[in-house]
Amino acid sequence: MTEKPHPGDVLYDTERRAMARRKAVAPWFLMLPALVLVLVFFGVPTLFMARMSFNLHFDQRLFVQGFTFEHYVNLFSNPVFTHAIWTTVQLALMASFATVVIGYCFALLVWLKPARWRLLFIGLALCPLLISEIAIIFGWWMFFPKNGLLSYALLSSGLIHDKVSLMYTEFAAFVGLVYVTLPYCFFILLSIFDGIDKRLIEASADLGAPPLKTFAEVMLPLTWTGILVAFSQSFIWTMGTYATPSALGPDTLWTMGFLIQEQMLGKHNWPMASALAVVLVIGVAAVMFITRSLQSKQMSFHV
Incomplete structure:
Protein backbone atom coordinates (compact mmCIF):
# COMPACT_ATOMS: atom_id res chain seq x y z
CA MET A 1 0.00 0.00 0.00
CA THR A 2 1.12 3.53 -0.78
CA GLU A 3 1.76 5.59 2.29
CA LYS A 4 -0.04 8.87 2.60
CA PRO A 5 2.25 11.90 2.65
CA HIS A 6 2.87 13.39 6.07
CA PRO A 7 3.45 17.02 7.04
CA GLY A 8 7.03 17.92 6.34
CA ASP A 9 7.37 15.56 3.38
CA VAL A 10 8.22 17.03 -0.02
CA LEU A 11 5.23 15.31 -1.62
CA TYR A 12 2.89 16.68 1.06
CA ASP A 13 4.13 20.22 0.59
CA THR A 14 3.81 19.89 -3.20
CA GLU A 15 0.21 18.69 -2.94
CA ARG A 16 -0.64 21.53 -0.58
CA ARG A 17 0.80 24.13 -2.95
CA ALA A 18 -1.07 22.58 -5.88
CA MET A 19 -4.33 22.61 -3.91
CA ALA A 20 -3.77 26.25 -2.93
CA ARG A 21 -3.20 27.16 -6.58
CA ARG A 22 -6.39 25.37 -7.61
CA LYS A 23 -8.37 27.22 -4.95
CA ALA A 24 -6.92 30.53 -6.12
CA VAL A 25 -7.67 29.88 -9.79
CA ALA A 26 -11.13 28.32 -9.32
CA PRO A 27 -13.01 31.65 -8.79
CA TRP A 28 -11.49 33.06 -11.97
CA PHE A 29 -12.68 30.05 -13.96
CA LEU A 30 -16.17 30.52 -12.54
CA MET A 31 -16.15 34.21 -13.49
CA LEU A 32 -14.59 33.60 -16.91
CA PRO A 33 -17.88 33.48 -18.90
CA ALA A 34 -19.08 36.73 -17.32
CA LEU A 35 -15.69 38.38 -17.87
CA VAL A 36 -15.72 37.37 -21.54
CA LEU A 37 -19.22 38.81 -22.01
CA VAL A 38 -18.21 42.07 -20.30
CA LEU A 39 -15.08 42.41 -22.41
CA VAL A 40 -16.83 41.61 -25.69
CA PHE A 41 -20.03 43.62 -25.23
CA PHE A 42 -18.75 46.48 -23.03
CA GLY A 43 -14.97 46.62 -23.16
CA VAL A 44 -14.53 46.56 -26.93
CA PRO A 45 -17.32 49.11 -27.65
CA THR A 46 -15.85 51.40 -24.97
CA LEU A 47 -12.47 51.29 -26.71
CA PHE A 48 -14.10 52.11 -30.05
CA MET A 49 -15.98 54.96 -28.38
CA ALA A 50 -12.78 56.34 -26.87
CA ARG A 51 -11.07 56.20 -30.27
CA MET A 52 -14.09 57.89 -31.90
CA SER A 53 -13.79 60.83 -29.49
CA PHE A 54 -10.44 61.80 -31.09
CA ASN A 55 -11.71 61.75 -34.69
CA LEU A 56 -12.36 64.92 -36.72
CA HIS A 57 -15.70 66.52 -37.63
CA PHE A 58 -15.84 69.06 -40.44
CA ASP A 59 -19.26 69.01 -42.06
CA GLN A 60 -22.42 66.91 -42.02
CA ARG A 61 -20.41 63.71 -42.16
CA LEU A 62 -20.59 61.67 -38.99
CA PHE A 63 -16.82 61.76 -38.51
CA VAL A 64 -13.54 61.93 -40.36
CA GLN A 65 -10.65 59.67 -39.43
CA GLY A 66 -7.94 61.62 -37.61
CA PHE A 67 -6.65 62.55 -34.18
CA THR A 68 -7.44 65.74 -32.25
Missing part, protein backbone atom coordinates in the same frame (compact mmCIF):
# COMPACT_ATOMS: atom_id res chain seq x y z
CA PHE A 69 -8.09 66.91 -28.69
CA GLU A 70 -10.42 69.63 -29.94
CA HIS A 71 -13.58 67.94 -28.68
CA TYR A 72 -12.27 67.59 -25.12
CA VAL A 73 -11.06 71.21 -25.12
CA ASN A 74 -14.47 72.33 -26.35
CA LEU A 75 -16.14 70.14 -23.77
CA PHE A 76 -14.55 71.98 -20.82
CA SER A 77 -14.45 75.46 -22.36
CA ASN A 78 -17.93 75.75 -23.90
CA PRO A 79 -20.44 76.99 -21.27
CA VAL A 80 -23.18 74.80 -22.77
CA PHE A 81 -21.25 71.61 -22.05
CA THR A 82 -19.89 72.68 -18.66
CA HIS A 83 -23.37 73.71 -17.53
CA ALA A 84 -24.77 70.35 -18.68
CA ILE A 85 -22.07 68.50 -16.74
CA TRP A 86 -22.76 70.51 -13.60
CA THR A 87 -26.54 70.07 -13.98
CA THR A 88 -26.15 66.31 -14.39
CA VAL A 89 -23.89 65.98 -11.34
CA GLN A 90 -26.12 68.21 -9.21
CA LEU A 91 -29.31 66.36 -10.16
CA ALA A 92 -27.64 62.98 -9.63
CA LEU A 93 -26.33 63.98 -6.19
CA MET A 94 -29.71 65.24 -4.99
CA ALA A 95 -31.59 62.25 -6.36
CA SER A 96 -29.05 59.79 -4.92
CA PHE A 97 -29.16 61.40 -1.48
CA ALA A 98 -32.97 61.32 -1.43
CA THR A 99 -32.98 57.74 -2.71
CA VAL A 100 -30.62 56.57 0.04
CA VAL A 101 -32.65 58.29 2.78
CA ILE A 102 -35.98 56.89 1.57
CA GLY A 103 -34.51 53.46 0.79
CA TYR A 104 -32.82 53.29 4.20
CA CYS A 105 -36.04 54.11 6.05
CA PHE A 106 -38.04 51.64 3.97
CA ALA A 107 -35.46 48.86 4.37
CA LEU A 108 -35.28 49.47 8.12
CA LEU A 109 -39.08 49.28 8.33
CA VAL A 110 -39.18 45.99 6.42
CA TRP A 111 -36.34 44.58 8.53
CA LEU A 112 -38.13 45.39 11.79
CA LYS A 113 -41.54 44.15 10.64
CA PRO A 114 -42.67 40.56 11.31
CA ALA A 115 -42.02 37.94 8.63
CA ARG A 116 -45.66 37.89 7.48
CA TRP A 117 -45.37 41.53 6.33
CA ARG A 118 -41.99 41.10 4.67
CA LEU A 119 -43.22 39.50 1.44
CA LEU A 120 -45.83 42.24 0.97
CA PHE A 121 -43.27 45.05 1.27
CA ILE A 122 -40.77 43.27 -0.98
CA GLY A 123 -43.49 42.82 -3.61
CA LEU A 124 -44.28 46.53 -3.33
CA ALA A 125 -40.60 47.38 -3.87
CA LEU A 126 -40.46 45.09 -6.92
CA CYS A 127 -43.33 46.87 -8.70
CA PRO A 128 -41.18 49.55 -10.41
CA LEU A 129 -38.83 46.84 -11.69
CA LEU A 130 -41.71 45.01 -13.39
CA ILE A 131 -42.61 48.06 -15.50
CA SER A 132 -40.53 49.59 -18.27
CA GLU A 133 -39.13 53.09 -17.86
CA ILE A 134 -41.34 54.35 -20.68
CA ALA A 135 -44.47 53.06 -18.93
CA ILE A 136 -43.34 54.74 -15.70
CA ILE A 137 -42.92 58.03 -17.56
CA PHE A 138 -46.45 57.75 -18.95
CA GLY A 139 -47.66 57.20 -15.39
CA TRP A 140 -46.00 60.41 -14.21
CA TRP A 141 -47.54 62.23 -17.18
CA MET A 142 -50.95 61.39 -15.67
CA PHE A 143 -49.84 62.38 -12.16
CA PHE A 144 -48.08 65.74 -12.51
CA PRO A 145 -50.15 67.79 -15.07
CA LYS A 146 -52.67 70.46 -14.17
CA ASN A 147 -55.54 68.02 -14.59
CA GLY A 148 -53.58 65.12 -13.14
CA LEU A 149 -54.03 63.07 -10.00
CA LEU A 150 -51.72 65.19 -7.83
CA SER A 151 -53.49 68.45 -8.63
CA TYR A 152 -56.91 66.82 -8.06
CA ALA A 153 -55.82 65.34 -4.71
CA LEU A 154 -54.37 68.63 -3.44
CA LEU A 155 -57.45 70.54 -4.58
CA SER A 156 -59.82 68.03 -2.96
CA SER A 157 -57.92 68.13 0.34
CA GLY A 158 -58.11 71.93 0.48
CA LEU A 159 -54.35 72.44 0.47
CA ILE A 160 -54.56 74.50 -2.72
CA HIS A 161 -57.37 76.60 -4.22
CA ASP A 162 -56.37 76.39 -7.87
CA LYS A 163 -55.05 73.62 -10.05
CA VAL A 164 -51.29 73.34 -10.20
CA SER A 165 -49.01 71.63 -12.70
CA LEU A 166 -45.62 70.19 -11.81
CA MET A 167 -45.11 68.68 -15.23
CA TYR A 168 -41.95 69.66 -17.10
CA THR A 169 -40.21 70.95 -13.99
CA GLU A 170 -36.93 69.99 -12.39
CA PHE A 171 -38.90 68.65 -9.43
CA ALA A 172 -40.74 66.21 -11.71
CA ALA A 173 -37.42 65.00 -13.15
CA PHE A 174 -36.05 64.64 -9.62
CA VAL A 175 -39.05 62.57 -8.46
CA GLY A 176 -38.86 60.39 -11.56
CA LEU A 177 -35.17 59.62 -11.00
CA VAL A 178 -35.78 58.77 -7.34
CA TYR A 179 -38.65 56.46 -8.26
CA VAL A 180 -36.58 54.59 -10.86
CA THR A 181 -33.51 54.07 -8.65
CA LEU A 182 -35.27 53.46 -5.31
CA PRO A 183 -35.83 49.67 -5.70
CA TYR A 184 -32.13 48.99 -6.30
CA CYS A 185 -31.18 51.07 -3.29
CA PHE A 186 -33.80 49.34 -1.14
CA PHE A 187 -32.65 45.81 -1.92
CA ILE A 188 -28.99 46.69 -1.36
CA LEU A 189 -29.76 48.13 2.07
CA LEU A 190 -32.15 45.32 2.99
CA SER A 191 -29.42 42.76 2.30
CA ILE A 192 -27.16 44.67 4.71
CA PHE A 193 -29.86 44.80 7.39
CA ASP A 194 -30.47 41.06 7.07
CA GLY A 195 -26.88 40.45 8.15
CA ILE A 196 -27.35 42.32 11.44
CA ASP A 197 -28.48 40.63 14.63
CA LYS A 198 -31.61 42.38 15.90
CA ARG A 199 -30.57 41.62 19.46
CA LEU A 200 -27.99 44.38 19.16
CA ILE A 201 -30.82 46.92 19.27
CA GLU A 202 -32.27 45.27 22.36
CA ALA A 203 -28.84 45.21 24.00
CA SER A 204 -28.35 48.90 23.26
CA ALA A 205 -31.74 49.73 24.76
CA ASP A 206 -31.00 47.60 27.82
CA LEU A 207 -27.81 49.61 28.35
CA GLY A 208 -29.86 52.80 28.43
CA ALA A 209 -29.13 54.20 24.97
CA PRO A 210 -31.97 56.27 23.43
CA PRO A 211 -33.11 55.43 19.88
CA LEU A 212 -31.07 58.19 18.23
CA LYS A 213 -27.91 57.12 20.03
CA THR A 214 -28.56 53.50 19.08
CA PHE A 215 -28.93 54.53 15.47
CA ALA A 216 -25.79 56.70 15.46
CA GLU A 217 -23.49 54.31 17.31
CA VAL A 218 -24.88 50.87 16.41
CA MET A 219 -26.96 50.86 13.23
CA LEU A 220 -25.15 53.50 11.21
CA PRO A 221 -21.65 51.98 11.54
CA LEU A 222 -22.98 48.51 10.72
CA THR A 223 -24.84 49.71 7.63
CA TRP A 224 -22.33 52.30 6.41
CA THR A 225 -20.96 50.02 3.70
CA GLY A 226 -24.47 49.42 2.35
CA ILE A 227 -25.16 53.15 2.34
CA LEU A 228 -22.05 53.78 0.26
CA VAL A 229 -22.91 51.03 -2.21
CA ALA A 230 -26.52 52.18 -2.52
CA PHE A 231 -25.45 55.79 -3.03
CA SER A 232 -22.90 54.88 -5.68
CA GLN A 233 -25.37 52.69 -7.57
CA SER A 234 -28.03 55.40 -7.49
CA PHE A 235 -25.51 58.05 -8.57
CA ILE A 236 -24.24 55.94 -11.46
CA TRP A 237 -27.79 55.24 -12.65
CA THR A 238 -28.97 58.86 -12.46
CA MET A 239 -25.81 60.17 -14.12
CA GLY A 240 -26.33 58.05 -17.21
CA THR A 241 -30.10 58.00 -17.60
CA TYR A 242 -31.62 59.99 -20.44
CA ALA A 243 -35.32 59.26 -20.85
CA THR A 244 -36.67 60.24 -17.42
CA PRO A 245 -35.19 63.77 -17.04
CA SER A 246 -35.79 64.51 -20.72
CA ALA A 247 -39.44 63.45 -20.60
CA LEU A 248 -40.38 64.94 -17.21
CA GLY A 249 -38.04 67.93 -16.95
CA PRO A 250 -38.19 71.31 -18.70
CA ASP A 251 -36.64 72.02 -22.08
CA THR A 252 -33.87 73.94 -20.30
CA LEU A 253 -32.79 70.85 -18.34
CA TRP A 254 -29.82 69.84 -20.46
CA THR A 255 -28.10 66.79 -19.03
CA MET A 256 -25.14 64.88 -20.42
CA GLY A 257 -27.47 62.19 -21.73
CA PHE A 258 -29.51 64.78 -23.59
CA LEU A 259 -26.40 66.36 -25.15
CA ILE A 260 -25.02 62.97 -26.18
CA GLN A 261 -28.16 62.14 -28.16
CA GLU A 262 -28.32 65.67 -29.58
CA GLN A 263 -24.72 65.57 -30.77
CA MET A 264 -25.12 62.08 -32.24
CA LEU A 265 -28.59 62.22 -33.77
CA GLY A 266 -29.25 65.93 -34.20
CA LYS A 267 -25.89 67.40 -35.18
CA HIS A 268 -24.33 64.17 -36.48
CA ASN A 269 -21.18 64.88 -34.47
CA TRP A 270 -20.15 61.44 -33.32
CA PRO A 271 -16.71 62.46 -31.98
CA MET A 272 -18.22 65.07 -29.64
CA ALA A 273 -20.91 62.64 -28.49
CA SER A 274 -18.19 60.07 -27.82
CA ALA A 275 -16.14 62.62 -25.86
CA LEU A 276 -19.17 63.36 -23.68
CA ALA A 277 -19.72 59.63 -23.14
CA VAL A 278 -16.04 59.07 -22.26
CA VAL A 279 -16.16 61.85 -19.65
CA LEU A 280 -19.33 60.28 -18.26
CA VAL A 281 -17.68 56.86 -18.04
CA ILE A 282 -14.61 58.34 -16.32
CA GLY A 283 -16.83 60.14 -13.82
CA VAL A 284 -18.73 56.95 -13.02
CA ALA A 285 -15.46 55.02 -12.63
CA ALA A 286 -14.15 57.71 -10.27
CA VAL A 287 -17.27 57.42 -8.10
CA MET A 288 -16.88 53.64 -7.97
CA PHE A 289 -13.20 53.99 -7.01
CA ILE A 290 -13.94 56.51 -4.24
CA THR A 291 -16.77 54.36 -2.90
CA ARG A 292 -14.54 51.30 -2.86
CA SER A 293 -11.83 53.21 -1.03
CA LEU A 294 -14.26 54.41 1.62
CA GLN A 295 -15.58 50.88 2.06
CA SER A 296 -12.09 49.50 2.64
CA LYS A 297 -11.31 52.18 5.21
CA GLN A 298 -14.59 51.65 7.00
CA MET A 299 -14.24 47.85 7.13
CA SER A 300 -10.64 47.97 8.29
CA PHE A 301 -11.62 50.49 10.99
CA HIS A 302 -14.34 48.30 12.45
CA VAL A 303 -12.25 45.13 12.24
Whole structure:
Protein backbone atom coordinates (compact mmCIF):
# COMPACT_ATOMS: atom_id res chain seq x y z
CA MET A 1 0.00 0.00 0.00
CA THR A 2 1.12 3.53 -0.78
CA GLU A 3 1.76 5.59 2.29
CA LYS A 4 -0.04 8.87 2.60
CA PRO A 5 2.25 11.90 2.65
CA HIS A 6 2.87 13.39 6.07
CA PRO A 7 3.45 17.02 7.04
CA GLY A 8 7.03 17.92 6.34
CA ASP A 9 7.37 15.56 3.38
CA VAL A 10 8.22 17.03 -0.02
CA LEU A 11 5.23 15.31 -1.62
CA TYR A 12 2.89 16.68 1.06
CA ASP A 13 4.13 20.22 0.59
CA THR A 14 3.81 19.89 -3.20
CA GLU A 15 0.21 18.69 -2.94
CA ARG A 16 -0.64 21.53 -0.58
CA ARG A 17 0.80 24.13 -2.95
CA ALA A 18 -1.07 22.58 -5.88
CA MET A 19 -4.33 22.61 -3.91
CA ALA A 20 -3.77 26.25 -2.93
CA ARG A 21 -3.20 27.16 -6.58
CA ARG A 22 -6.39 25.37 -7.61
CA LYS A 23 -8.37 27.22 -4.95
CA ALA A 24 -6.92 30.53 -6.12
CA VAL A 25 -7.67 29.88 -9.79
CA ALA A 26 -11.13 28.32 -9.32
CA PRO A 27 -13.01 31.65 -8.79
CA TRP A 28 -11.49 33.06 -11.97
CA PHE A 29 -12.68 30.05 -13.96
CA LEU A 30 -16.17 30.52 -12.54
CA MET A 31 -16.15 34.21 -13.49
CA LEU A 32 -14.59 33.60 -16.91
CA PRO A 33 -17.88 33.48 -18.90
CA ALA A 34 -19.08 36.73 -17.32
CA LEU A 35 -15.69 38.38 -17.87
CA VAL A 36 -15.72 37.37 -21.54
CA LEU A 37 -19.22 38.81 -22.01
CA VAL A 38 -18.21 42.07 -20.30
CA LEU A 39 -15.08 42.41 -22.41
CA VAL A 40 -16.83 41.61 -25.69
CA PHE A 41 -20.03 43.62 -25.23
CA PHE A 42 -18.75 46.48 -23.03
CA GLY A 43 -14.97 46.62 -23.16
CA VAL A 44 -14.53 46.56 -26.93
CA PRO A 45 -17.32 49.11 -27.65
CA THR A 46 -15.85 51.40 -24.97
CA LEU A 47 -12.47 51.29 -26.71
CA PHE A 48 -14.10 52.11 -30.05
CA MET A 49 -15.98 54.96 -28.38
CA ALA A 50 -12.78 56.34 -26.87
CA ARG A 51 -11.07 56.20 -30.27
CA MET A 52 -14.09 57.89 -31.90
CA SER A 53 -13.79 60.83 -29.49
CA PHE A 54 -10.44 61.80 -31.09
CA ASN A 55 -11.71 61.75 -34.69
CA LEU A 56 -12.36 64.92 -36.72
CA HIS A 57 -15.70 66.52 -37.63
CA PHE A 58 -15.84 69.06 -40.44
CA ASP A 59 -19.26 69.01 -42.06
CA GLN A 60 -22.42 66.91 -42.02
CA ARG A 61 -20.41 63.71 -42.16
CA LEU A 62 -20.59 61.67 -38.99
CA PHE A 63 -16.82 61.76 -38.51
CA VAL A 64 -13.54 61.93 -40.36
CA GLN A 65 -10.65 59.67 -39.43
CA GLY A 66 -7.94 61.62 -37.61
CA PHE A 67 -6.65 62.55 -34.18
CA THR A 68 -7.44 65.74 -32.25
CA PHE A 69 -8.09 66.91 -28.69
CA GLU A 70 -10.42 69.63 -29.94
CA HIS A 71 -13.58 67.94 -28.68
CA TYR A 72 -12.27 67.59 -25.12
CA VAL A 73 -11.06 71.21 -25.12
CA ASN A 74 -14.47 72.33 -26.35
CA LEU A 75 -16.14 70.14 -23.77
CA PHE A 76 -14.55 71.98 -20.82
CA SER A 77 -14.45 75.46 -22.36
CA ASN A 78 -17.93 75.75 -23.90
CA PRO A 79 -20.44 76.99 -21.27
CA VAL A 80 -23.18 74.80 -22.77
CA PHE A 81 -21.25 71.61 -22.05
CA THR A 82 -19.89 72.68 -18.66
CA HIS A 83 -23.37 73.71 -17.53
CA ALA A 84 -24.77 70.35 -18.68
CA ILE A 85 -22.07 68.50 -16.74
CA TRP A 86 -22.76 70.51 -13.60
CA THR A 87 -26.54 70.07 -13.98
CA THR A 88 -26.15 66.31 -14.39
CA VAL A 89 -23.89 65.98 -11.34
CA GLN A 90 -26.12 68.21 -9.21
CA LEU A 91 -29.31 66.36 -10.16
CA ALA A 92 -27.64 62.98 -9.63
CA LEU A 93 -26.33 63.98 -6.19
CA MET A 94 -29.71 65.24 -4.99
CA ALA A 95 -31.59 62.25 -6.36
CA SER A 96 -29.05 59.79 -4.92
CA PHE A 97 -29.16 61.40 -1.48
CA ALA A 98 -32.97 61.32 -1.43
CA THR A 99 -32.98 57.74 -2.71
CA VAL A 100 -30.62 56.57 0.04
CA VAL A 101 -32.65 58.29 2.78
CA ILE A 102 -35.98 56.89 1.57
CA GLY A 103 -34.51 53.46 0.79
CA TYR A 104 -32.82 53.29 4.20
CA CYS A 105 -36.04 54.11 6.05
CA PHE A 106 -38.04 51.64 3.97
CA ALA A 107 -35.46 48.86 4.37
CA LEU A 108 -35.28 49.47 8.12
CA LEU A 109 -39.08 49.28 8.33
CA VAL A 110 -39.18 45.99 6.42
CA TRP A 111 -36.34 44.58 8.53
CA LEU A 112 -38.13 45.39 11.79
CA LYS A 113 -41.54 44.15 10.64
CA PRO A 114 -42.67 40.56 11.31
CA ALA A 115 -42.02 37.94 8.63
CA ARG A 116 -45.66 37.89 7.48
CA TRP A 117 -45.37 41.53 6.33
CA ARG A 118 -41.99 41.10 4.67
CA LEU A 119 -43.22 39.50 1.44
CA LEU A 120 -45.83 42.24 0.97
CA PHE A 121 -43.27 45.05 1.27
CA ILE A 122 -40.77 43.27 -0.98
CA GLY A 123 -43.49 42.82 -3.61
CA LEU A 124 -44.28 46.53 -3.33
CA ALA A 125 -40.60 47.38 -3.87
CA LEU A 126 -40.46 45.09 -6.92
CA CYS A 127 -43.33 46.87 -8.70
CA PRO A 128 -41.18 49.55 -10.41
CA LEU A 129 -38.83 46.84 -11.69
CA LEU A 130 -41.71 45.01 -13.39
CA ILE A 131 -42.61 48.06 -15.50
CA SER A 132 -40.53 49.59 -18.27
CA GLU A 133 -39.13 53.09 -17.86
CA ILE A 134 -41.34 54.35 -20.68
CA ALA A 135 -44.47 53.06 -18.93
CA ILE A 136 -43.34 54.74 -15.70
CA ILE A 137 -42.92 58.03 -17.56
CA PHE A 138 -46.45 57.75 -18.95
CA GLY A 139 -47.66 57.20 -15.39
CA TRP A 140 -46.00 60.41 -14.21
CA TRP A 141 -47.54 62.23 -17.18
CA MET A 142 -50.95 61.39 -15.67
CA PHE A 143 -49.84 62.38 -12.16
CA PHE A 144 -48.08 65.74 -12.51
CA PRO A 145 -50.15 67.79 -15.07
CA LYS A 146 -52.67 70.46 -14.17
CA ASN A 147 -55.54 68.02 -14.59
CA GLY A 148 -53.58 65.12 -13.14
CA LEU A 149 -54.03 63.07 -10.00
CA LEU A 150 -51.72 65.19 -7.83
CA SER A 151 -53.49 68.45 -8.63
CA TYR A 152 -56.91 66.82 -8.06
CA ALA A 153 -55.82 65.34 -4.71
CA LEU A 154 -54.37 68.63 -3.44
CA LEU A 155 -57.45 70.54 -4.58
CA SER A 156 -59.82 68.03 -2.96
CA SER A 157 -57.92 68.13 0.34
CA GLY A 158 -58.11 71.93 0.48
CA LEU A 159 -54.35 72.44 0.47
CA ILE A 160 -54.56 74.50 -2.72
CA HIS A 161 -57.37 76.60 -4.22
CA ASP A 162 -56.37 76.39 -7.87
CA LYS A 163 -55.05 73.62 -10.05
CA VAL A 164 -51.29 73.34 -10.20
CA SER A 165 -49.01 71.63 -12.70
CA LEU A 166 -45.62 70.19 -11.81
CA MET A 167 -45.11 68.68 -15.23
CA TYR A 168 -41.95 69.66 -17.10
CA THR A 169 -40.21 70.95 -13.99
CA GLU A 170 -36.93 69.99 -12.39
CA PHE A 171 -38.90 68.65 -9.43
CA ALA A 172 -40.74 66.21 -11.71
CA ALA A 173 -37.42 65.00 -13.15
CA PHE A 174 -36.05 64.64 -9.62
CA VAL A 175 -39.05 62.57 -8.46
CA GLY A 176 -38.86 60.39 -11.56
CA LEU A 177 -35.17 59.62 -11.00
CA VAL A 178 -35.78 58.77 -7.34
CA TYR A 179 -38.65 56.46 -8.26
CA VAL A 180 -36.58 54.59 -10.86
CA THR A 181 -33.51 54.07 -8.65
CA LEU A 182 -35.27 53.46 -5.31
CA PRO A 183 -35.83 49.67 -5.70
CA TYR A 184 -32.13 48.99 -6.30
CA CYS A 185 -31.18 51.07 -3.29
CA PHE A 186 -33.80 49.34 -1.14
CA PHE A 187 -32.65 45.81 -1.92
CA ILE A 188 -28.99 46.69 -1.36
CA LEU A 189 -29.76 48.13 2.07
CA LEU A 190 -32.15 45.32 2.99
CA SER A 191 -29.42 42.76 2.30
CA ILE A 192 -27.16 44.67 4.71
CA PHE A 193 -29.86 44.80 7.39
CA ASP A 194 -30.47 41.06 7.07
CA GLY A 195 -26.88 40.45 8.15
CA ILE A 196 -27.35 42.32 11.44
CA ASP A 197 -28.48 40.63 14.63
CA LYS A 198 -31.61 42.38 15.90
CA ARG A 199 -30.57 41.62 19.46
CA LEU A 200 -27.99 44.38 19.16
CA ILE A 201 -30.82 46.92 19.27
CA GLU A 202 -32.27 45.27 22.36
CA ALA A 203 -28.84 45.21 24.00
CA SER A 204 -28.35 48.90 23.26
CA ALA A 205 -31.74 49.73 24.76
CA ASP A 206 -31.00 47.60 27.82
CA LEU A 207 -27.81 49.61 28.35
CA GLY A 208 -29.86 52.80 28.43
CA ALA A 209 -29.13 54.20 24.97
CA PRO A 210 -31.97 56.27 23.43
CA PRO A 211 -33.11 55.43 19.88
CA LEU A 212 -31.07 58.19 18.23
CA LYS A 213 -27.91 57.12 20.03
CA THR A 214 -28.56 53.50 19.08
CA PHE A 215 -28.93 54.53 15.47
CA ALA A 216 -25.79 56.70 15.46
CA GLU A 217 -23.49 54.31 17.31
CA VAL A 218 -24.88 50.87 16.41
CA MET A 219 -26.96 50.86 13.23
CA LEU A 220 -25.15 53.50 11.21
CA PRO A 221 -21.65 51.98 11.54
CA LEU A 222 -22.98 48.51 10.72
CA THR A 223 -24.84 49.71 7.63
CA TRP A 224 -22.33 52.30 6.41
CA THR A 225 -20.96 50.02 3.70
CA GLY A 226 -24.47 49.42 2.35
CA ILE A 227 -25.16 53.15 2.34
CA LEU A 228 -22.05 53.78 0.26
CA VAL A 229 -22.91 51.03 -2.21
CA ALA A 230 -26.52 52.18 -2.52
CA PHE A 231 -25.45 55.79 -3.03
CA SER A 232 -22.90 54.88 -5.68
CA GLN A 233 -25.37 52.69 -7.57
CA SER A 234 -28.03 55.40 -7.49
CA PHE A 235 -25.51 58.05 -8.57
CA ILE A 236 -24.24 55.94 -11.46
CA TRP A 237 -27.79 55.24 -12.65
CA THR A 238 -28.97 58.86 -12.46
CA MET A 239 -25.81 60.17 -14.12
CA GLY A 240 -26.33 58.05 -17.21
CA THR A 241 -30.10 58.00 -17.60
CA TYR A 242 -31.62 59.99 -20.44
CA ALA A 243 -35.32 59.26 -20.85
CA THR A 244 -36.67 60.24 -17.42
CA PRO A 245 -35.19 63.77 -17.04
CA SER A 246 -35.79 64.51 -20.72
CA ALA A 247 -39.44 63.45 -20.60
CA LEU A 248 -40.38 64.94 -17.21
CA GLY A 249 -38.04 67.93 -16.95
CA PRO A 250 -38.19 71.31 -18.70
CA ASP A 251 -36.64 72.02 -22.08
CA THR A 252 -33.87 73.94 -20.30
CA LEU A 253 -32.79 70.85 -18.34
CA TRP A 254 -29.82 69.84 -20.46
CA THR A 255 -28.10 66.79 -19.03
CA MET A 256 -25.14 64.88 -20.42
CA GLY A 257 -27.47 62.19 -21.73
CA PHE A 258 -29.51 64.78 -23.59
CA LEU A 259 -26.40 66.36 -25.15
CA ILE A 260 -25.02 62.97 -26.18
CA GLN A 261 -28.16 62.14 -28.16
CA GLU A 262 -28.32 65.67 -29.58
CA GLN A 263 -24.72 65.57 -30.77
CA MET A 264 -25.12 62.08 -32.24
CA LEU A 265 -28.59 62.22 -33.77
CA GLY A 266 -29.25 65.93 -34.20
CA LYS A 267 -25.89 67.40 -35.18
CA HIS A 268 -24.33 64.17 -36.48
CA ASN A 269 -21.18 64.88 -34.47
CA TRP A 270 -20.15 61.44 -33.32
CA PRO A 271 -16.71 62.46 -31.98
CA MET A 272 -18.22 65.07 -29.64
CA ALA A 273 -20.91 62.64 -28.49
CA SER A 274 -18.19 60.07 -27.82
CA ALA A 275 -16.14 62.62 -25.86
CA LEU A 276 -19.17 63.36 -23.68
CA ALA A 277 -19.72 59.63 -23.14
CA VAL A 278 -16.04 59.07 -22.26
CA VAL A 279 -16.16 61.85 -19.65
CA LEU A 280 -19.33 60.28 -18.26
CA VAL A 281 -17.68 56.86 -18.04
CA ILE A 282 -14.61 58.34 -16.32
CA GLY A 283 -16.83 60.14 -13.82
CA VAL A 284 -18.73 56.95 -13.02
CA ALA A 285 -15.46 55.02 -12.63
CA ALA A 286 -14.15 57.71 -10.27
CA VAL A 287 -17.27 57.42 -8.10
CA MET A 288 -16.88 53.64 -7.97
CA PHE A 289 -13.20 53.99 -7.01
CA ILE A 290 -13.94 56.51 -4.24
CA THR A 291 -16.77 54.36 -2.90
CA ARG A 292 -14.54 51.30 -2.86
CA SER A 293 -11.83 53.21 -1.03
CA LEU A 294 -14.26 54.41 1.62
CA GLN A 295 -15.58 50.88 2.06
CA SER A 296 -12.09 49.50 2.64
CA LYS A 297 -11.31 52.18 5.21
CA GLN A 298 -14.59 51.65 7.00
CA MET A 299 -14.24 47.85 7.13
CA SER A 300 -10.64 47.97 8.29
CA PHE A 301 -11.62 50.49 10.99
CA HIS A 302 -14.34 48.30 12.45
CA VAL A 303 -12.25 45.13 12.24
